[in-house]
Amino acid sequence: MNFIWIWNGKKIKQYMIVVVAAFFTAGVLYVERSQITVFSPSAEATAIYKAETSEKKIALTFNISWGEEKAIPILDILKDEEINNATFFLSASWAERHPDIVERIVKDGHEIGSHGYRYENYPQWEDEKVRKDIQRAHQTLYELTNKAPKLLRPPNGNFDKRVLKIAEAQKYKLIHWSIDSKDYGNPGVEQIISNVMDNVTGGDIVLFHASDRVKQTHKALPTIIDHLKDKGYEFVSVSELITSTEADSSEIK
Template sequence: MKGIWVINGQNWRAVTIIMIAAFFAAGWLYLERNSISVFTTDSGPQAFYRSETDEKKVALTFNVSWGEERLTPILDVLESEDVDEATFFLSASWAERYPELASSIHERGFTIGNHGYQYKSYDTWDQTKVSQDIQRGQQVLTELAETKPVLLRPPNGAFNQEVLGIAEKQGLSIIHWSVDSKDYQNPGTDQIIKNVLEQTTAGDVILFHASDTVKQTDKALPDIIKGLRDDGFTFSSIESLMTGAEPESSEVK
Protein backbone atom coordinates (compact mmCIF):
# COMPACT_ATOMS: atom_id res chain seq x y z
CA MET A 1 0.00 0.00 0.00
CA LYS A 2 1.40 3.37 -1.02
CA GLY A 3 1.88 5.98 1.64
CA ILE A 4 -0.58 8.89 1.73
CA TRP A 5 0.39 12.33 3.03
CA VAL A 6 -2.29 13.62 5.36
CA ILE A 7 -2.18 17.22 6.60
CA ASN A 8 -4.74 18.18 9.18
CA GLY A 9 -6.17 21.68 9.49
CA GLN A 10 -3.65 22.83 12.05
CA ASN A 11 -0.69 21.55 10.07
CA TRP A 12 -2.06 23.05 6.88
CA ARG A 13 -2.26 26.47 8.50
CA ALA A 14 1.33 26.10 9.66
CA VAL A 15 2.49 25.13 6.18
CA THR A 16 0.59 28.04 4.67
CA ILE A 17 2.21 30.51 7.08
CA ILE A 18 5.66 29.12 6.28
CA MET A 19 5.03 29.39 2.54
CA ILE A 20 3.82 32.98 2.84
CA ALA A 21 6.81 33.91 4.99
CA ALA A 22 9.19 32.30 2.48
CA PHE A 23 7.54 34.24 -0.35
CA PHE A 24 7.96 37.58 1.38
CA ALA A 25 11.51 36.72 2.44
CA ALA A 26 12.42 35.94 -1.16
CA GLY A 27 10.86 39.20 -2.29
CA TRP A 28 12.73 41.15 0.38
CA LEU A 29 16.04 39.60 -0.62
CA TYR A 30 15.40 40.49 -4.26
CA LEU A 31 14.64 44.11 -3.40
CA GLU A 32 17.54 44.31 -0.98
CA ARG A 33 19.91 43.20 -3.72
CA ASN A 34 18.73 46.03 -5.95
CA SER A 35 18.41 48.87 -3.46
CA ILE A 36 19.69 50.18 -0.16
CA SER A 37 17.87 51.49 2.88
CA VAL A 38 17.83 55.12 3.88
CA PHE A 39 20.73 55.72 6.27
CA THR A 40 18.92 56.17 9.56
CA THR A 41 19.40 55.73 13.28
CA ASP A 42 17.15 55.49 16.32
CA SER A 43 17.12 59.29 16.41
CA GLY A 44 16.03 59.59 12.78
CA PRO A 45 17.66 59.92 9.34
CA GLN A 46 21.30 60.95 9.21
CA ALA A 47 23.65 62.08 6.49
CA PHE A 48 26.27 59.47 5.65
CA TYR A 49 29.80 60.82 5.41
CA ARG A 50 32.07 57.90 6.23
CA SER A 51 32.11 54.34 7.51
CA GLU A 52 33.66 53.34 10.80
CA THR A 53 35.57 50.34 9.49
CA ASP A 54 39.00 48.78 9.76
CA GLU A 55 38.87 47.76 6.10
CA LYS A 56 40.88 50.11 3.91
CA LYS A 57 38.04 50.93 1.57
CA VAL A 58 37.19 54.41 0.29
CA ALA A 59 34.58 55.86 -2.04
CA LEU A 60 35.36 58.32 -4.82
CA THR A 61 32.59 60.85 -5.48
CA PHE A 62 32.27 63.61 -8.06
CA ASN A 63 29.83 66.53 -8.20
CA VAL A 64 28.77 67.73 -11.66
CA SER A 65 26.74 70.90 -12.26
CA TRP A 66 28.27 72.88 -15.11
CA GLY A 67 30.04 72.52 -18.45
CA GLU A 68 30.95 69.70 -20.85
CA GLU A 69 34.76 69.64 -21.08
CA ARG A 70 36.05 68.11 -17.84
CA LEU A 71 33.82 65.08 -17.28
CA THR A 72 35.05 62.84 -20.10
CA PRO A 73 38.77 63.16 -19.21
CA ILE A 74 37.91 62.15 -15.63
CA LEU A 75 35.90 59.15 -16.83
CA ASP A 76 38.80 58.19 -19.09
CA VAL A 77 41.26 58.29 -16.18
CA LEU A 78 39.02 56.09 -14.01
CA GLU A 79 38.68 53.62 -16.85
CA SER A 80 42.40 53.57 -17.70
CA GLU A 81 43.29 53.10 -14.01
CA ASP A 82 40.81 50.20 -13.67
CA VAL A 83 38.66 51.96 -11.09
CA ASP A 84 35.29 50.23 -11.26
CA GLU A 85 33.51 52.05 -8.43
CA ALA A 86 32.77 55.78 -8.30
CA THR A 87 29.65 57.87 -7.77
CA PHE A 88 28.73 60.95 -9.78
CA PHE A 89 26.21 63.32 -8.25
CA LEU A 90 24.55 65.10 -11.16
CA SER A 91 22.61 68.32 -11.16
CA ALA A 92 19.55 67.24 -13.18
CA SER A 93 19.33 70.53 -15.07
CA TRP A 94 22.92 69.88 -16.23
CA ALA A 95 21.95 66.32 -17.22
CA GLU A 96 19.07 67.67 -19.31
CA ARG A 97 21.50 69.96 -21.11
CA TYR A 98 24.08 67.21 -21.72
CA PRO A 99 22.14 63.92 -21.84
CA GLU A 100 24.87 62.08 -23.76
CA LEU A 101 27.43 62.88 -21.07
CA ALA A 102 25.05 61.84 -18.30
CA SER A 103 24.30 58.59 -20.10
CA SER A 104 28.00 57.88 -20.61
CA ILE A 105 28.49 57.75 -16.83
CA HIS A 106 25.86 55.04 -16.55
CA GLU A 107 27.17 53.20 -19.63
CA ARG A 108 30.65 53.01 -18.11
CA GLY A 109 29.20 51.33 -15.04
CA PHE A 110 29.46 54.15 -12.51
CA THR A 111 26.75 55.13 -10.06
CA ILE A 112 24.62 58.23 -10.60
CA GLY A 113 23.34 60.13 -7.59
CA ASN A 114 20.85 63.00 -7.38
CA HIS A 115 22.39 66.46 -6.95
CA GLY A 116 19.05 68.24 -7.15
CA TYR A 117 17.55 69.96 -10.17
CA GLN A 118 18.38 73.60 -9.65
CA TYR A 119 21.77 74.21 -8.11
CA LYS A 120 20.44 76.11 -5.07
CA SER A 121 21.13 75.49 -1.39
CA TYR A 122 18.28 73.53 0.17
CA ASP A 123 18.70 75.02 3.62
CA THR A 124 17.43 78.37 2.26
CA TRP A 125 14.19 76.91 0.78
CA ASP A 126 10.88 75.89 2.27
CA GLN A 127 10.12 72.18 2.49
CA THR A 128 7.68 72.11 -0.44
CA LYS A 129 10.22 73.64 -2.80
CA VAL A 130 12.95 71.27 -1.64
CA SER A 131 10.69 68.25 -2.12
CA GLN A 132 9.70 69.37 -5.62
CA ASP A 133 13.33 69.98 -6.63
CA ILE A 134 14.40 66.53 -5.43
CA GLN A 135 11.47 64.87 -7.20
CA ARG A 136 12.22 66.66 -10.47
CA GLY A 137 15.86 65.59 -10.20
CA GLN A 138 14.75 62.00 -9.62
CA GLN A 139 12.50 62.04 -12.68
CA VAL A 140 15.14 63.47 -15.03
CA LEU A 141 17.98 61.24 -13.86
CA THR A 142 15.84 58.10 -13.86
CA GLU A 143 14.87 58.70 -17.48
CA LEU A 144 18.47 59.35 -18.55
CA ALA A 145 20.16 56.54 -16.63
CA GLU A 146 17.25 54.05 -16.74
CA THR A 147 17.73 53.50 -13.00
CA LYS A 148 16.32 55.43 -10.06
CA PRO A 149 18.95 57.13 -7.89
CA VAL A 150 18.95 56.15 -4.21
CA LEU A 151 21.66 58.61 -3.14
CA LEU A 152 21.25 62.37 -2.75
CA ARG A 153 23.91 65.02 -2.27
CA PRO A 154 22.18 68.38 -1.80
CA PRO A 155 23.61 71.27 -3.84
CA ASN A 156 26.57 72.86 -2.07
CA GLY A 157 26.32 70.05 0.50
CA ALA A 158 23.80 72.22 2.37
CA PHE A 159 21.02 70.54 4.35
CA ASN A 160 19.20 70.64 7.67
CA GLN A 161 16.98 68.30 9.66
CA GLU A 162 13.98 69.10 7.46
CA VAL A 163 15.90 68.18 4.31
CA LEU A 164 16.94 64.89 5.93
CA GLY A 165 13.28 64.11 6.60
CA ILE A 166 12.23 64.96 3.04
CA ALA A 167 14.96 62.75 1.60
CA GLU A 168 13.91 59.87 3.84
CA LYS A 169 10.29 60.14 2.70
CA GLN A 170 11.48 59.86 -0.91
CA GLY A 171 13.64 56.82 -0.14
CA LEU A 172 16.94 58.68 -0.53
CA SER A 173 20.08 58.68 1.61
CA ILE A 174 21.91 61.98 1.91
CA ILE A 175 25.62 61.54 1.21
CA HIS A 176 28.13 64.06 2.50
CA TRP A 177 31.91 63.54 2.53
CA SER A 178 34.78 63.19 4.99
CA VAL A 179 37.72 64.16 2.74
CA ASP A 180 37.62 67.29 0.60
CA SER A 181 40.13 67.40 -2.26
CA LYS A 182 39.44 71.15 -2.62
CA ASP A 183 39.91 70.71 -6.34
CA TYR A 184 37.34 73.48 -6.91
CA GLN A 185 39.99 75.95 -5.73
CA ASN A 186 42.30 74.90 -8.59
CA PRO A 187 45.27 75.03 -6.17
CA GLY A 188 47.56 73.00 -8.44
CA THR A 189 47.80 69.28 -9.11
CA ASP A 190 50.35 68.64 -6.36
CA GLN A 191 48.17 70.32 -3.74
CA ILE A 192 45.07 68.33 -4.72
CA ILE A 193 47.08 65.11 -4.44
CA LYS A 194 48.39 66.19 -1.04
CA ASN A 195 44.92 67.16 0.20
CA VAL A 196 43.62 63.66 -0.50
CA LEU A 197 46.56 61.43 0.38
CA GLU A 198 47.33 63.15 3.68
CA GLN A 199 43.73 63.04 4.94
CA THR A 200 42.34 59.71 3.76
CA THR A 201 41.69 56.90 6.22
CA ALA A 202 39.65 53.69 6.08
CA GLY A 203 35.98 54.23 5.25
CA ASP A 204 36.29 57.77 3.91
CA VAL A 205 34.09 59.36 1.25
CA ILE A 206 36.27 61.59 -0.94
CA LEU A 207 34.88 64.69 -2.66
CA PHE A 208 35.93 65.72 -6.16
CA HIS A 209 34.22 67.74 -8.89
CA ALA A 210 33.84 67.19 -12.62
CA SER A 211 32.49 70.57 -13.70
CA ASP A 212 34.36 72.84 -16.08
CA THR A 213 35.33 75.24 -13.30
CA VAL A 214 37.61 72.49 -11.96
CA LYS A 215 40.58 72.24 -14.29
CA GLN A 216 43.15 70.04 -12.52
CA THR A 217 41.22 67.03 -11.19
CA ASP A 218 41.84 64.72 -14.15
CA LYS A 219 45.56 65.45 -13.92
CA ALA A 220 45.69 64.77 -10.19
CA LEU A 221 43.62 61.58 -10.24
CA PRO A 222 46.25 59.10 -11.56
CA ASP A 223 48.68 59.94 -8.74
CA ILE A 224 45.87 59.92 -6.17
CA ILE A 225 44.67 56.50 -7.31
CA LYS A 226 48.21 55.11 -7.32
CA GLY A 227 49.03 56.64 -3.95
CA LEU A 228 45.92 55.22 -2.31
CA ARG A 229 46.51 51.78 -3.79
CA ASP A 230 50.15 51.83 -2.68
CA ASP A 231 48.87 52.52 0.83
CA GLY A 232 46.60 49.47 0.65
CA PHE A 233 43.28 51.16 -0.16
CA THR A 234 40.64 49.76 -2.49
CA PHE A 235 37.80 51.65 -4.14
CA SER A 236 34.31 50.83 -2.95
CA SER A 237 30.78 51.91 -3.75
CA ILE A 238 29.05 54.14 -1.24
CA GLU A 239 26.42 51.42 -0.84
CA SER A 240 29.11 48.98 0.27
CA LEU A 241 30.49 51.45 2.80
CA MET A 242 27.00 52.10 4.13
CA THR A 243 26.32 48.41 4.62
CA GLY A 244 29.02 48.12 7.23
CA ALA A 245 28.65 51.58 8.69
CA GLU A 246 28.24 52.25 12.39
CA PRO A 247 26.03 55.36 12.44
CA GLU A 248 27.61 58.40 14.00
CA SER A 249 25.67 61.60 14.21
CA SER A 250 26.19 65.21 15.07
CA GLU A 251 23.50 67.81 15.54
CA VAL A 252 21.99 69.17 12.33
CA LYS A 253 20.05 72.39 12.78
Protein backbone atom coordinates in the same frame (compact mmCIF):
# COMPACT_ATOMS: atom_id res chain seq x y z
CA MET B 1 -17.47 69.23 61.79
CA ASN B 2 -13.81 68.53 62.41
CA PHE B 3 -14.25 65.08 60.83
CA ILE B 4 -15.83 66.63 57.77
CA TRP B 5 -13.03 69.22 57.49
CA ILE B 6 -10.30 66.54 57.70
CA TRP B 7 -12.07 64.38 55.10
CA ASN B 8 -12.38 67.32 52.68
CA GLY B 9 -8.69 68.16 53.17
CA LYS B 10 -7.69 64.65 52.13
CA LYS B 11 -9.95 64.84 49.12
CA ILE B 12 -8.43 68.17 48.11
CA LYS B 13 -4.95 66.70 48.36
CA GLN B 14 -6.03 63.77 46.19
CA TYR B 15 -7.52 66.06 43.60
CA MET B 16 -4.36 68.20 43.64
CA ILE B 17 -2.23 65.10 42.99
CA VAL B 18 -4.46 64.09 40.10
CA VAL B 19 -4.34 67.58 38.58
CA VAL B 20 -0.54 67.84 38.90
CA ALA B 21 -0.13 64.38 37.37
CA ALA B 22 -2.40 65.36 34.50
CA PHE B 23 -0.40 68.51 33.79
CA PHE B 24 2.86 66.54 33.96
CA THR B 25 1.55 63.92 31.52
CA ALA B 26 0.32 66.60 29.15
CA GLY B 27 3.72 68.27 29.29
CA VAL B 28 5.52 65.02 28.49
CA LEU B 29 3.21 64.33 25.59
CA TYR B 30 3.75 67.84 24.25
CA VAL B 31 7.52 67.45 24.43
CA GLU B 32 7.34 64.02 22.77
CA ARG B 33 5.15 65.41 20.02
CA SER B 34 7.64 68.22 19.48
CA GLN B 35 10.47 65.70 19.25
CA ILE B 36 8.56 63.62 16.76
CA THR B 37 8.01 66.70 14.65
CA VAL B 38 11.67 67.64 14.77
CA PHE B 39 13.24 64.23 14.24
CA SER B 40 10.72 62.30 12.13
CA PRO B 41 11.10 60.00 10.22
CA SER B 42 14.29 58.92 12.05
CA ALA B 43 15.21 59.27 15.71
CA GLU B 44 17.95 61.78 14.88
CA ALA B 45 18.71 63.95 11.89
CA THR B 46 21.89 62.52 10.42
CA ALA B 47 23.88 62.57 7.20
CA ILE B 48 26.34 59.88 6.18
CA TYR B 49 29.86 61.19 5.76
CA LYS B 50 31.99 58.03 6.06
CA ALA B 51 31.82 54.36 6.97
CA GLU B 52 33.29 53.02 10.18
CA THR B 53 35.43 50.11 9.07
CA SER B 54 38.84 48.57 9.65
CA GLU B 55 39.00 47.61 5.98
CA LYS B 56 40.79 49.79 3.47
CA LYS B 57 37.73 50.67 1.43
CA ILE B 58 37.24 54.13 0.00
CA ALA B 59 34.61 55.83 -2.18
CA LEU B 60 35.55 58.40 -4.82
CA THR B 61 32.70 60.82 -5.53
CA PHE B 62 32.33 63.51 -8.18
CA ASN B 63 29.80 66.36 -8.30
CA ILE B 64 28.75 67.65 -11.72
CA SER B 65 26.54 70.70 -12.25
CA TRP B 66 28.03 72.60 -15.16
CA GLY B 67 29.99 72.15 -18.40
CA GLU B 68 31.02 69.26 -20.59
CA GLU B 69 34.80 69.47 -20.97
CA LYS B 70 36.16 68.00 -17.72
CA ALA B 71 33.86 65.03 -17.17
CA ILE B 72 35.17 62.97 -20.08
CA PRO B 73 38.89 63.28 -19.18
CA ILE B 74 38.04 62.22 -15.62
CA LEU B 75 36.03 59.26 -16.89
CA ASP B 76 38.96 58.32 -19.14
CA ILE B 77 41.34 58.36 -16.16
CA LEU B 78 39.02 56.18 -14.08
CA LYS B 79 38.75 53.73 -16.96
CA ASP B 80 42.53 53.63 -17.45
CA GLU B 81 42.93 52.99 -13.73
CA GLU B 82 40.31 50.20 -13.92
CA ILE B 83 37.96 51.94 -11.51
CA ASN B 84 34.35 51.30 -12.49
CA ASN B 85 32.53 52.09 -9.26
CA ALA B 86 32.94 55.76 -8.45
CA THR B 87 29.80 57.67 -7.49
CA PHE B 88 28.73 60.68 -9.57
CA PHE B 89 26.26 63.12 -8.06
CA LEU B 90 24.57 64.77 -11.03
CA SER B 91 22.59 67.97 -11.15
CA ALA B 92 19.55 66.76 -13.07
CA SER B 93 19.20 69.95 -15.12
CA TRP B 94 22.81 69.38 -16.27
CA ALA B 95 22.07 65.73 -16.98
CA GLU B 96 19.18 66.73 -19.25
CA ARG B 97 21.56 68.82 -21.35
CA HIS B 98 24.27 66.15 -21.50
CA PRO B 99 22.59 62.75 -21.84
CA ASP B 100 25.61 61.41 -23.75
CA ILE B 101 27.90 61.97 -20.76
CA VAL B 102 25.32 60.43 -18.44
CA GLU B 103 25.21 57.42 -20.74
CA ARG B 104 29.00 57.15 -20.61
CA ILE B 105 28.98 57.26 -16.79
CA VAL B 106 26.43 54.45 -16.67
CA LYS B 107 28.20 52.43 -19.38
CA ASP B 108 31.48 52.61 -17.46
CA GLY B 109 29.76 51.07 -14.44
CA HIS B 110 29.70 54.05 -12.10
CA GLU B 111 26.96 54.82 -9.60
CA ILE B 112 24.73 57.85 -10.07
CA GLY B 113 23.32 59.87 -7.21
CA SER B 114 21.10 62.95 -7.25
CA HIS B 115 22.55 66.44 -6.87
CA GLY B 116 19.11 67.99 -7.06
CA TYR B 117 17.58 69.60 -10.12
CA ARG B 118 18.31 73.30 -9.79
CA TYR B 119 21.71 74.16 -8.38
CA GLU B 120 20.57 76.37 -5.51
CA ASN B 121 20.76 76.17 -1.72
CA TYR B 122 17.97 74.04 -0.28
CA PRO B 123 18.04 75.57 3.23
CA GLN B 124 16.89 78.87 1.73
CA TRP B 125 13.81 77.25 0.20
CA GLU B 126 10.41 76.38 1.64
CA ASP B 127 9.65 72.71 2.25
CA GLU B 128 7.46 72.17 -0.78
CA LYS B 129 9.97 73.74 -3.14
CA VAL B 130 12.72 71.44 -1.85
CA ARG B 131 10.44 68.43 -2.14
CA LYS B 132 9.49 69.24 -5.72
CA ASP B 133 13.12 69.79 -6.72
CA ILE B 134 14.14 66.40 -5.32
CA GLN B 135 11.22 64.72 -7.05
CA ARG B 136 11.91 66.43 -10.38
CA ALA B 137 15.58 65.42 -10.22
CA HIS B 138 14.57 61.87 -9.34
CA GLN B 139 12.26 61.56 -12.32
CA THR B 140 14.80 63.10 -14.71
CA LEU B 141 17.66 60.82 -13.63
CA TYR B 142 15.38 57.79 -13.72
CA GLU B 143 14.34 58.57 -17.30
CA LEU B 144 17.98 59.01 -18.35
CA THR B 145 19.40 55.94 -16.63
CA ASN B 146 16.40 53.63 -16.19
CA LYS B 147 17.41 53.33 -12.54
CA ALA B 148 16.05 55.23 -9.58
CA PRO B 149 18.76 57.06 -7.60
CA LYS B 150 18.84 56.40 -3.88
CA LEU B 151 21.58 58.78 -2.77
CA LEU B 152 21.28 62.55 -2.50
CA ARG B 153 23.95 65.19 -2.12
CA PRO B 154 22.17 68.56 -2.08
CA PRO B 155 23.44 71.40 -4.28
CA ASN B 156 26.60 72.92 -2.77
CA GLY B 157 26.42 70.18 -0.16
CA ASN B 158 24.25 72.52 1.92
CA PHE B 159 21.43 71.18 4.08
CA ASP B 160 19.92 71.41 7.52
CA LYS B 161 17.74 69.16 9.66
CA ARG B 162 14.61 70.26 7.80
CA VAL B 163 16.09 69.39 4.39
CA LEU B 164 17.31 66.07 5.74
CA LYS B 165 13.81 65.18 6.93
CA ILE B 166 12.39 65.93 3.47
CA ALA B 167 15.09 63.82 1.80
CA GLU B 168 14.47 60.90 4.13
CA ALA B 169 10.74 61.12 3.45
CA GLN B 170 11.59 60.73 -0.25
CA LYS B 171 13.53 57.52 0.60
CA TYR B 172 16.93 59.12 0.02
CA LYS B 173 20.12 58.69 2.02
CA LEU B 174 21.85 62.02 2.30
CA ILE B 175 25.57 61.71 1.56
CA HIS B 176 28.20 64.19 2.69
CA TRP B 177 31.96 63.53 2.67
CA SER B 178 34.85 63.02 5.07
CA ILE B 179 37.70 64.07 2.75
CA ASP B 180 37.44 67.28 0.70
CA SER B 181 39.96 67.55 -2.13
CA LYS B 182 39.07 71.26 -2.37
CA ASP B 183 39.65 70.95 -6.11
CA TYR B 184 36.87 73.45 -6.80
CA GLY B 185 39.17 76.29 -5.80
CA ASN B 186 41.95 75.12 -8.15
CA PRO B 187 44.60 75.36 -5.40
CA GLY B 188 47.24 73.53 -7.43
CA VAL B 189 47.78 69.89 -8.33
CA GLU B 190 50.11 69.15 -5.42
CA GLN B 191 47.72 70.76 -2.94
CA ILE B 192 44.79 68.67 -4.19
CA ILE B 193 46.90 65.53 -3.79
CA SER B 194 47.89 66.60 -0.28
CA ASN B 195 44.29 67.45 0.68
CA VAL B 196 43.29 63.87 -0.07
CA MET B 197 46.31 61.86 1.01
CA ASP B 198 47.25 63.60 4.26
CA ASN B 199 44.27 62.36 6.28
CA VAL B 200 42.80 59.45 4.34
CA THR B 201 41.61 56.36 6.24
CA GLY B 202 39.42 53.35 5.51
CA GLY B 203 35.76 54.19 5.01
CA ASP B 204 36.35 57.70 3.71
CA ILE B 205 34.07 59.34 1.16
CA VAL B 206 36.23 61.65 -0.97
CA LEU B 207 34.79 64.75 -2.62
CA PHE B 208 35.89 65.75 -6.12
CA HIS B 209 34.20 67.75 -8.87
CA ALA B 210 33.90 67.09 -12.58
CA SER B 211 32.36 70.41 -13.63
CA ASP B 212 34.25 72.66 -16.03
CA ARG B 213 35.24 75.07 -13.27
CA VAL B 214 37.79 72.56 -11.95
CA LYS B 215 41.01 72.86 -13.95
CA GLN B 216 43.36 70.57 -12.03
CA THR B 217 41.36 67.55 -10.87
CA HIS B 218 42.16 65.45 -13.93
CA LYS B 219 45.84 66.22 -13.41
CA ALA B 220 45.86 65.29 -9.72
CA LEU B 221 43.61 62.25 -9.97
CA PRO B 222 46.09 59.72 -11.45
CA THR B 223 48.64 60.40 -8.70
CA ILE B 224 45.98 60.20 -5.99
CA ILE B 225 44.70 56.89 -7.33
CA ASP B 226 48.21 55.44 -7.61
CA HIS B 227 49.07 56.52 -4.05
CA LEU B 228 45.85 54.99 -2.72
CA LYS B 229 46.53 51.74 -4.57
CA ASP B 230 50.07 51.66 -3.17
CA LYS B 231 48.62 51.97 0.32
CA GLY B 232 46.30 49.02 -0.34
CA TYR B 233 42.99 50.83 -0.71
CA GLU B 234 40.05 49.21 -2.49
CA PHE B 235 37.72 51.49 -4.46
CA VAL B 236 33.97 50.97 -3.95
CA SER B 237 30.79 52.89 -4.66
CA VAL B 238 29.13 54.85 -1.86
CA SER B 239 26.25 52.37 -1.76
CA GLU B 240 28.64 49.45 -1.41
CA LEU B 241 30.63 51.28 1.25
CA ILE B 242 27.67 52.03 3.48
CA THR B 243 25.93 48.67 3.06
CA SER B 244 29.00 46.53 3.71
CA THR B 245 30.16 48.53 6.73
CA GLU B 246 28.71 50.44 9.64
CA ALA B 247 27.95 53.94 8.38
CA ASP B 248 29.23 56.86 10.41
CA SER B 249 26.97 59.87 10.52
CA SER B 250 26.77 63.28 12.08
CA GLU B 251 23.84 65.02 13.74
CA ILE B 252 22.58 68.08 11.94
CA LYS B 253 21.71 70.98 14.20
